[in-house]
Amino acid sequence: MHYIDCDVEEPNGHLFLNPKNNQEEVIRLLSPAGVDDAKCIKCGKCSEACHYNAIAVVKDKVLFFKELCHLCGACQIVCPVDAIIEEERSIGTLRHGLSGEIDFHDGLLATAEGGMSPRLIRKLKTYISEGINILDSSPGTACPVVETIKDADLCVLVTDPTPFGMHDLKLAVAMARSLKKEPVIIVNRASYNRLDLEEYCQAQQLEIVGEIPNDRKLPIFIPGETSLLMKFPSISIKKIAARIIESAKHERQVKKLAEESYFFQDRQVIKKSLESDEMHGKRPKEVVIISGKGGTGKTSLAASLSALDHSMVIADCDVDAADLHLILKPKIKESGYFSGGVNAKIIQEKCTACGKWVMPVIWLLKKRLRKVRLNIILTR
Ligand code: SF4
Ligand code: SF4
Structure with missing residues (x-):
């Protein structure tokens, strides 16, 4: 077995x-280092x-910005007089070792x-060998992830059922499918x-091949624990591994991305309820519990008031740190x-590049500048 940590920006x-x-x-x-x-x-x-805007020619000077250079070599190819100076540049370090029988990179x-x-990552992937190779990718859907998964037999997406997890999962599924990989899912937490x-x-039509429960004891065992998940029989990591290996054996048919119409479900529900008969001409009574600072007992009071009437609707609008559910369960x-x-979004086919948007923006900027000037005068 070979383990290759391709998260080269923060390997763990x-x-x-x-x-x-x-x-x-x-x-x-x-790498280009300058110009002769x-x-x-x-x-x-x-x-x-x-x-990548790594080279700029201004007047009689050629400026080179090393940090922006992606070593594509284009400048070297197009220069008619071979004036690009190249030198070796260290881009990172690979580490190779053994963890028991696991070949580690x-x-x-x-x-x-x-x-x-x-x-x-491309250099790391030259250590892929006979047998099973596990490539641990960096998060997201950017170039390092694409480089990691582009030759893989199976792409395992790990997600958690939170709004952030869901958001990233959707991007990852779209990326994997556009690279002709049909992923399988593991649900963490x-x-x-x-x-x-x-x-x-x-x-x-995504296949969930395993689930890892949200167990607070799990992180306690992390450092240096190779058999971390084996300690929790409820996780049945062997079954998950078997399903992954089985899935990797066969070519998986890449499914089409389904329309995500259910994104708009909430909006439709809200619209419907706004249009409903009850809401026309009959406005419900609203009581807002508010205070200038936290910790005054707003939530306790709101929860107590809810006991007054069973037909009451109670909403915790503190969406940054909602806690009413802790009391009302x-x-x-x-x-x-x-x-x-x-x-x-601009529809490029329709855009005539008329530039009419410029005037309102200038007007807004001028208005803002006037305000700033006024403030300065007042504070003097
Ligand atoms: S090697 Fe590519 S990225 Fe770097 S300066 Fe030349 S053209 Fe730009
Ligand atoms: S292409 Fe070569 S000659 Fe032309 S500006 Fe760049 S370095 Fe100078």
Whole structure:
């Protein structure tokens, strides 16, 4: 078995697997380091070719921004007089070791080399060998993740049934499918309310291959524990592993991303209730419990008032730190996402680039500047 920690920006697999006999390998790549002024004719071709804005030609100077350079080599190719100076640049270190019988590899990206993650991961992946290779990816859906999963036989997405987890899962599923990978799902902290997750997986025909409960005892065993999950028979990690390996054996048919119409369910429910007969011409009475500071007992009072009338609707509007449920212990009948706005997008085919938006923006800016000036005068 080979374990490869591809999260080169913050690897942590070594904390679990505690590898021994570690060897380090510094990875150096040829990189543009500047321009030979004696050769350069300031034609600007390198700047035009650089998609990362790492080279700028201004007047009689060529400026090079190493931090932005992705080592694509385009400037070198287009320069007509071979004026780009190259030198070796260290982008990070690979570490190799053994954890029992597990062949261990990870990478540590050098400071300020953020754009080099995919290159370092590519080097790490050269250690993929015969047998089962577990690649531990970084989070998100950016280039390092794409580099990690693009050749994989199976993509296992780990999520948790929280709104953040769901949001990231949707992006990850879309990315995996666009790379022609049909993922399987593991649900971590699975004891939370998970109706949305189930609904989403069903709509997207995603297979959940395992669940890890939300057990507070789990993190206590983490450092250096290779058999962490084996200590919890309820998790049945062997069954999960067997399902993953079985799924990886066969080519998985990539499913089409389903329309996420249920995103708008809440909005439709709200709209319907606003349009309903009860709401027309008959406004319900609202009592708001408010105070200038926290800790005055608003929640206790609101909870006590709710005992006065059984037809009462009570809403905890402290959405940053809701706590009324701790007192009233409601039975959750329904939960879901709320979307309170729409995203604006330009339809390029219709846009005539007329520039009419500029005037209102200038007007707004002027108005703001006037206010700032007024404030200065007043404070003097
Ligand atoms: S392409 Fe070569 S010659 Fe032209 S500006 Fe860049 S470095 Fe100078
Ligand atoms: S190697 Fe690529 S990214 Fe770097 S300066 Fe040249 S063109 Fe830009």
